[in-house]
Amino acid sequence: VQLVESGGRLVQAGGSLRLSCAVSGVSSGDYVIAWFRRTPGKDYEGVSCISVGRNAGNSYYGDSVKGRFTSSSDNARNTVYLQMNSLKLEDTAVYYCAVDPRGSVVHESAWNWTVQYAYWVPGTQVTVSS
Numbered sequence: 001v002q003l004v005e006s007g008g009r010l011v012q013a014g015g016s017l018r019l020s021c022a023v024s025g026v027s028s029g030d031y032v033i034a035w036f037r038r039t040p041g042k043d044y045e046g047v048s049c050i051s052v053g054r055n056a057g058n059s060y061y062g063d064s065v066k067g068r069f070t071s072s073s074d075n076a077r078n079t080v081y082l083q084m085n086s087l088k089l090e091d092t093a094v095y096y097c098a099v100d101p102r103g104s105v106v107h108e109s110a111w112n113w114t115v116q117y118a119y120w121v122p123g124t125q126v127t128v129s130s
Contacts, residue, residue, distance in 0.1 A: 001025040001119045005097050008124030013089055017126060019082040021097035029053045030104040033080040034117055035071065037093035037126075046112025047095070050080060053104035060111045064090075087128045094123040 007019040021033055030053030036044045050071040051058040059071045070083045080097065098117035110116060 001099060001101055003097055003099060003119055003121045005095075005121040005124050008095060008126045010127045010129060011087055013087060013128050013130050015087050015128075016083070016085045017087060018084070019095055019097070019124065019126075021080045021082075021121070023052075023078050023080065023099060026099065026101045028101075028103075030055070031102075032100040032104060032106050032111070032116075033071070033073070034098050034100070034111065035082045036096045036098060036112075036114065037091075038096070038123070039093045044096075044114050045093075048082060049106060049111045051104040051106050052080065055104040055106070058104075058106045060106065060108060062112065084126075087126075089128050089130060091126065092128045093126060095126050096123045097121055 002024045004022040011017045034049040035047040048061045048071040068086045073080045098120040100117050
């Protein structure tokens, strides 16, 4: 399983940014992609997740990003996106996509548990400036 993440950069507050996470190597086509973020000295924060495959389209969001961020998937490109709108200074973090290749069922109570996701990217920096 391989993940390739892209899209992190410097953006002004109030602006938008889209992160991409290309997935390969999940032969079943059923998986869950989660987005996490982390700032220095803090733990990983679950941003969003989305299911791909037989149970496609289920998504969850962290309270701090609800209504501003949207996860989507392009099955033809095997790519998942995180559209981030109305960015705030506090959205500044290293963003990670991670995959749970065991299937496409998402458990609402556990979607943001880092242990659910076996494969991670190194992370991409998103910096929101004033």
